[in-house]
Amino acid sequence: MSDEEWPGGEPPSPTDLEAAAWCSRLKEMPSDALLAEFRSWIDTSEANAEAFANAMLVAPMKPAERERIEQFLGQSFPALYRPGRKARAGSPGATIHAFPVNDHATRVKPAGSSRTGRRWATAAIAAAAMVALTVGLHPDSPLQSLFSPARAETYATGHGDIQLFTLADGSLVTLDTDSRVEVAIDRSERHALLRQGRARFIVAADPRPFTIQAGNGDVVAAEGAIDVGVDGNAQVELRLRSGSASVQARDTKDKQSESVPLTIDRPVLYAGEDFAPRVVTAPTADTRDWPDGWVEYRTIPLGELIREANRYAKRPIILDDPKLANLTAAGRFQLTETDRFVDRIAELFELRISRRADGIHLRPQ
Structure with missing residues (x-):
């Protein structure tokens, strides 16, 4: 939506978009870890609670x-x-489900609950538009007629898969193994949230900015290609491949002053919960061909290389002798072809291969 179409002339804030994303994520059967993450988010501030x-x-x-x-x-x-119930025209037909409130439960009220009904309604309509972008509307919802539908999609891959997706604006997203990204596109902006894993965004030229949220940073691009990764420790890695882009902190008021331009093929790292970007001047790995399964290493411990290959392996690769993990490897490897990879490692380090029910074992000859 354009700015003029939002109630009050203001588009939804990042907090509003996060709240809508939480609604979408919690609709599925959430894990204990996800619930703990949600509890931490909603308890962080009153603004988060009201937006939710x-x-x-x-x-x-x-x-x-x-x-x-x-x-x-x-x-x-x-x-x-x-x-299952049609709402009458002009009547939202709100319903409330009654549950006992725990002594330690967070009290969450809709924004403006102590304000006039008109201001509260405006906030609700703005929230409706925001949810339409992120969650989507049910065909029978009384809100369906209020907003033109926005593109809101979740893309994910399973273990060992690398998959290419085409977005509504013509942009392309390649997801690495075990990755998940949520994309919302409307008539004024394009937004992606990388939940986990790694993605290559090939951003189509468009007047609307394309923002990629990863950890506590927002990557902004107009056109080009960029790799964005979030590992198991919530560390974010950015690698610009073509075009131009910058990254900025999500929580700072003066984001422009915090903007860090990205340089092609020069990685930028920062912790997921902090924003202290660090440029890696001499990366040890060339990952430009990861969508085809290939990575080239200047130097890497064998144990770490095996861990990378196991991200794609259907059966884990196991080093029987822990000392093997300290050996140093170098070269270009196709990590997605497990059998071929194992054969090459065995040849390079003169190891014996033993395929068993629990995995592929490597040991000295």
Whole structure:
């Protein structure tokens, strides 16, 4: 939506978009780790709690999905949409599910609950538009007629898979193994959130900015190709491949002053929860061909190389002698072809291969 089409003339804030994303993620059966992450996010600030309450107001959910979230938080949320019932024109038909509130539960109220009804309604409509971008609207929702549908999609790969996706704007996204990205595109902006793994974005030329959220940083590009990765320790790695892009902190008020331009093929690293970008002047690996499974290393411990290959292996590669992990490897390897990779490692280090039920074992001859 353009700025003029948002209530009050203001588009949704990053907090609003995060709240809508949480609604989408919690609709599935969430893991304990995800619930803990959500609890940490909603307890961080009153703004997060209010944004989530507004998102829940308009999020189309099945009763079981809504009840699961409400039970976890220990409170209920108003809902404008009830599955299986048509709302009358001009009446949102809000419903409230009653659950006992735990003594330690966070009290979450829709934004403006102490303000006038008109201002509260404006906040709710803005939240509805934001949820339309991130979660999507049910065909029977009374909000469906209020907003033109936005493109909101989740893309993911399983273990060992590398897959190419085409976005609604013509941009391309290649996802590495075990990766997940959420993309929302409307008429004024393009936004992607990398939850885990690695992705190559080939951004199509477009007047709308393309923002990629990774950890506590936002990568902004207009056109070009960029690799964005979030590892298991929440460390973010950026590698610009072509075009131009910059990264900036998500939480700073003066983002322009914090913007860090990216240089082609020069990695930038920062921790997921902090924003202290560090440029790597002499990377030890050339990863430009990772979408085809290839990586070239100047030097890498064998144990680390095996861990990288195991990210794609259907059966794990196991070094029977721990001392082997300290050997140094170098060269160009296709990590996605497990059998070929194992044969080459065995040849380079004069190792014996033993294929067993629990994996592929390597040991000295």
